[in-house]
Amino acid sequence: MSRVVRFEGLWCVFEHRSGQLVNALQDVTFDVQSGEFVCVVGRSGHGKTTLLRVLAGLQPPTAGQARLGDQVVEGPGADRAMVFQQDTVFPWLHVRENVEFGLRAMNVSDKEREKTTDRWLEAVGLTDFADSWPRELSGGMRKRVALASAMAVGSDVILMDEPFGSLDYFTRRNLHEVLLDLWKETKKTIFFVTHDIEEALILADRVILLAEGRLVDDIPVRLPRPRDEDVRASAPSVEITKTILAHLGITEEEATKV
């Protein structure tokens, strides 16, 4: 495996309205290897999304840098397609046109565009809804459209910012399977932000733990796949959960109460 992403001494400092400086990221350094499924876990407001936005090129760092391959990230691009937490499917375009958006921007020929779009619509199970408006789809289906759009542009790295956070448990589990199938098939590198430890354990090869903008742990997840309830209830899985909770400052007792 080769290194595809590198964060080097990354700092992001924001000035609050009160004039107080907030360190969203503090000296974050780590690498991501090609084909890895990395989950970034942490509490809300502890820098997960900022880290992702820096890599997406949507947020310039205050100091340090994010690298994609050998290139320093200086702006957004199709080589790091992103799936957002909020609904960002274009409501004025049919499902097919949504998936085609990035390909159009790259001036891909009509024939190639149609072929690629069909492939990804089939991969996410939306072939029959290609000519539907997004408003005619459920929240889970719209996430599939976003996922297909990100996959279709052919980027090697897919960024996902709590993409399934607003969905119900069953839809989320279903989308986890879709995402893992796509990951296995494409060998893309997936950088997935979540605050849900269970979600991280289902998906990740590796968990990056952020607390107050600092990288506090980098935990390899060597659990067998598929990670069903039995796997997640196994001793190694519980151990990882305990480690994460401890880093987040939550004891098992508190976690149970929550």
Added chain:
Amino acid sequence: MTSTDVLDVRAKARREKRKRQVFQVTYLLLGLVFFFLVWWLISLEGSPFYYAIPSPLDTWRHFWGNLGTSQDMRIKFVHACPDLHPDNVNNPFRQVTSSLMGWKYTADTAIASGGPSPVPIGQLPGYCYGYGIHLLVTIVRILIGAALGTVLGLTIGLSSLVFPQVAQVFTPVASFFGTAPIFIAAPFFVIWFGVEIPIMTTIGLVTFYTTLLMYFFSRRAAENIPVGIVESALTLGGTPRSIFRWVYLPGTVPEIAGGFRIALAGAWGLGVLVEVLGIQVGGGHLIDIWRFLIGQIQAPAALVSLITFYGLLAVIVDGILLVIIRFITRWSEAGRRLGL
């Protein structure tokens, strides 16, 4: 659920959609019936409005009778108008077509009658012509003004997204004029361009008004597109051009279209108002003439018919616009409600 069941459900959904559409048309017709019923009731003898408001039927008779050639007006200004060919006077269809075809045809038929023409043909005072040509001229002026203003407003508004300097220059100007009701500016336009260049005055004012509104609406529409959607487009490889074409243009349509409806609704009033203030041709000028002749028995019917014409015209155009807008924005919630 079997495939037959699915077909049944779809057929039911289609039936319900049609039912909704029938209801919408029915409500519209009921509204019109109610409007004319109330009008008829307040025009009855004994009503306090009896002398001011003629019945819908009398109003219609007056309007139709004066559409091609207005004998009612010509009688008052008989010294200034040449005779028209009897065919033109007696044949309503001929009256309308002669008006629609313009001054020349009317003038030719006037000469054909063999009567003298006291003033050069084509420069006859407005009261020598029927309502049709006046109303048509006003409609054309207002639509040209609204179209020009829309193009200008959208061009400035949307280009200001790409070139912020445009917004820095234009926003203060637009805010300054936008804070003063445009109706205050109307007399200044009449003074500035004068009644000699009515096209400039009416079209100019409507263009100015529409430009301001469409500038603000296009800016606001673009600002209301969620940042997340633009960021998503950027991370999918969107270029400024593709984002403008596939995100900003379609995404701003609902708000811009709504703004255009508001602008056009105001433009009807504004265009007619300017004509009332002094322009010599147009529906507003007719209102001014009849205001001058208010003591005449025909005056109430004339005024009510002209005002009703513009009111109905504005409602009909707005209705057509609404259907077009809902079709264009059928991806939105409004489209869903219409069952598109």
